[in-house]
Amino acid sequence: MKTSNKRILVTGGGAGIGFSIAKAFSGNGNQLIITGRTESRLKSAVAQLENATYIVADVTSETDVNNLVKEVKAGGGLDILINNAGTGVAYNLLNGESAVKNGRYEMEINYFAVLNLIDQFVPTLKESKEAAIINVQSVASYVPSAILPTYGPTKAALHSYSQSLRITLEQTAPNIQVYEVFPPLVDTELVKDFNGPKLSPDVVAQDIVDALQQNNFEIRNGGAEHVYQLHLQSPKEALALMNTMEATA
Numbered sequence: 001m002k003t004s005n006k007r008i009l010v011t012g013g014g015a016g017i018g019f020s021i022a023k024a025f026s027g028n029g030n031q032l033i034i035t036g037r038t039e040s041r042l043k044s045a046v047a048q049l050e051n052a053t054y055i056v057a058d059v060t061s062e063t064d065v066n067n068l069v070k071e072v073k074a075g076g077g078l079d080i081l082i083n084n085a086g087t088g089v090a091y092n093l094l095n096g097e098s099a100v101k102n103g104r105y106e107m108e109i110n111y112f113a114v115l116n117l118i119d120q121f122v123p124t125l126k127e128s129k130e131a132a133i134i135n136v137q138s139v140a141s142y143v144p145s146a147i148l149p150t151y152g153p154t155k156a157a158l159h160s161y162s163q164s165l166r167i168t169l170e171q172t173a174p175n176i177q178v179y180e181v182f183p184p185l186v187d188t189e190l191v192k193d194f195n196g197p198k199l200s201p202d203v204v205a206q207d208i209v210d211a212l213q214q215n216n217f218e219i220r221n222g223g224a225e226h227v228y229q230l231h232l233q234s235p236k237e238a239l240a241l242m243n244t245m246e247a248t249a
C-alpha cells in the first residue's frame with residue numbers, strides 16, 4: 001500500500017517505538033495524530049513532526065477512547081491505525097508478586113485496549129480507499145521470556161486475534177490490511193533495565209514503512225527473524241535462546 005497522503009493514528013506516539021514510527025511517517029503529505037497519557041511528551045513530540053496533532057488519551061479509558069474516536073472522525077477520518085501503546089512488567093513468578101494482578105494490568109493495555117480501538121475504528125477505516133491496522137506485538141508473541149512471564153501471553157493473544165482479524169477483513173472489508181510487528185529487544189524506556197543487544201526504534205519504524213509498501217503483513221525486526229525461524233525448527237532451542245536475556249533490575 002501507499003505510505004503517503006494518509007491520516008495516521010499512532011497510540012503511544014510520544015515516546016519510544018511509537019515516536020520513531022511517527023517520525024518515519026512524518027512528511028509525504030501524511031497527517032499524524034499521536035496519543036498517550038502525558039501531554040508534555042506529546043507536545044514535544046508533535047513539535048518535531050510535520051503536520052501532526054496530539055490527543056491526550058489513555059487507551060484503557062472508555063471515555064478517552066470515545067473522545068479520541070469522535071475527534072479523529074471529525075478531523076477527517078482515518079487510513080492507518082497503529083496500535084503501539086503497550087507495557088510490560090518484569091518480575092520473577094516466585095517472588096511473591098501477584099501474577100493475576102500483573103497479567104490483568106498488561107492485558108488491559110496490550111490486548112483489550114487494542115481490541116476496543118479496532119472495534120471503534122473499523123467503521124471509519126472501511127470508508128478509506130486503502131487502509132491498514134498495524135499491531136505492535138513482540139518476538140515474545142512466539143517464544144516466552146521468563147522475566148516477562150505475563151507480558152508474553154498478552155502478545156501471543158494479540159497475534160492469535162490479529163490473524164483472525166486479517167482473515168475476517170479479507171472477506172468483509174478487503175480495503176483494510178492487517179499488519180503485525182514483532183520487535184526483539186528495542187532501545188526504549190520500557191526495557192531500560194534489561195541487558196542485551198537492543199535494536200534502535202528508528203530501525204523498527206523504517207521496517208514498518210518498508211513492509212507497508214511491499215504488503216508484507218508480518219514484520220520481524222532484526223534478530224526476531226532468527227528467533228522465529230529457530231522456533232519453527234526447534235521450539236526448545238528458541239526458548240533457551242530467548243531466556244539468555246537478563247534484567248539488571
Ligand SMILES: NC(=O)c1ccc[n+]([C@@H]2O[C@H](COP(=O)([O-])OP(=O)(O)OC[C@H]3O[C@@H](n4cnc5c(N)ncnc54)[C@H](OP(=O)(O)O)[C@@H]3O)[C@@H](O)[C@H]2O)c1
Binds near residue numbers: 086
Ligand atoms: N522496547 C522493547 O524492547 C519492545 C520489544 C517488543 C515489543 N515492544 C512493544 O512496542 C510497543 C512500544 O513499546 P516501547 O518500548 O516504545 O515503550 P515505551 O518507551 O514505554 O513507550 C510506550 C508508549 O506508550 C504510551 N502508553 C503506555 N500506556 C498507555 C496507555 N494506557 N494509554 C495510552 N498510551 C500509553 C506511553 O506514553 P504515556 O506513558 O505518556 O501514556 C509511551 O508513549 C509496546 O506495545 C511494546 O510491548 C517493545
